[in-house]
Amino acid sequence: MTELTQQTKSISWVDPRPQAMQALTMSGLDYLRAMQDGSIPPPPIASHINLEMVSADPGVAVMTATPDESHYNPIGSVHGGFFATLLDSVCGCAVQTTLPAGTAYTSLDLNVSFLRGITSDTGRVVATGRVTKPGSRAAFVEADIKDAEGRLLATATSTCLVFQP
Template sequence: MTNQNLGAPSTRSRTLHYEVPGRDKRALFARTGLEQLRAVAAGDTPPPPISSHIGLDFVTIDDGDVVMTAVPDESHYNPIGSVHGGFFATVLDSVCGCAVHTTLPAGVGYTSLEIKVSFLRPITADTGQVTAHGWVTRRGRSASFAEADIRDSEGRVLATASSTCLIIQLDAAS
């Protein structure tokens, strides 16, 4: 077997800047989930570090409904030259979780219990900005359920997800 030169290698770098989230859970959960996320979108509170890795930005934040954008690039590629499924899953998990988060009162948090992702179309760096929409389908005291999709700039659905989030009281999370 011979090595075939598939083109000259191209090295790029990416620098991430983020703030470490506060460790004081009481301070983090002093506001409702909707208030917390709107503070992040307004720039009053630093975004979570994962936003730097994926390039997530809020578009809209409403009760049980969140829209975010992200721009995939080559740093998100898998070995076959398309965006890794982890990018899809992270964006979908984020928008589902944030949709659930908007429904929570002060002193209450959540964590993802499970997520099912369906990959419908590939994403590459040429896809450009993608838009993820997440919405709550059922609110509960101990668990909430959400669905989401990712679309390209022409509105084509690239992936969908359904998620279950565990609702956590602050005292249980401490």
Template sequence: MMTDEQDSERSRTIRYQVPGRDKRTLFARSGLEQLRAVAAGEAPAPPISSHIGLEFVTVTEGDVVMTAVPDESHYNPIGSVHGGFFATVLDSACGCAVHTTLPVGVGYTSLEIKVSFLRPITADTGPVTAHGWVTRTGRSAVFAEADLRDSQGRVLATASSTCLVVRPDPAP
């Protein structure tokens, strides 16, 4: 027999804008300029932001602070927020910190991320804050770290990441 809590169906509508398909337009600004435009509402946020309530708080070179809002739609079978939520927020914080260091026309992609889960998150946790910062920059790879905290400043998870710098192909 199902309890009222088990059979109370909920829904969530996600609205987002599809990023531009023209890479020249997307990469016409430096990474820092791109993310500052998103933070200021002058450019659309990446679609993943809509899924987790991800928003920028601050964007400076090599350093970003973001917030996200966990809810029941992020739960795993044991009634807490799925590790994928943690990983997505931390990957975003690391990747965006890296992105702020890139010049016009240069991109990145995550090569690897290691996440350490330190405390559980539930819908009752409320908004969480991720801080991502670059620890080392190289020509082909950039290294970053991030932490995820609750409103009392308790560390919920940490991450370290390596991102591959993607440069445009030279003209033939």
């Protein structure tokens, strides 16, 4: 039997509650751009999947994430939850770019299609979310994940509830 080597990963984050309250005072686009430039810390989930906001434009959000062995499932590849977390994040942020100050959103559904496997050898992947129909009560969005060579790894569609908290 092969000797097993225990590995560790340290995760740190900033309490997200003050930033969530701050988000309500800004347009969604301004909030995400402040996160992108580092003036607002990223959400805690970012440290779990090595997630980074690349760009935020009206109706479009782009993020990267870097899988590692801590994301593996029992069959030796990156767990579908990594895909789903990245796709849900980029879909939600794409919707957020369309929202005025004082408006929030939450995911109602997420439909993911896994097209290729990901391993730690895949390296950094890029996810792009695009709003297909913004709305004052619901917004519809689609997203994809690609590898460094531009190969499509997964796609998703999502519906987000838009509301006044």
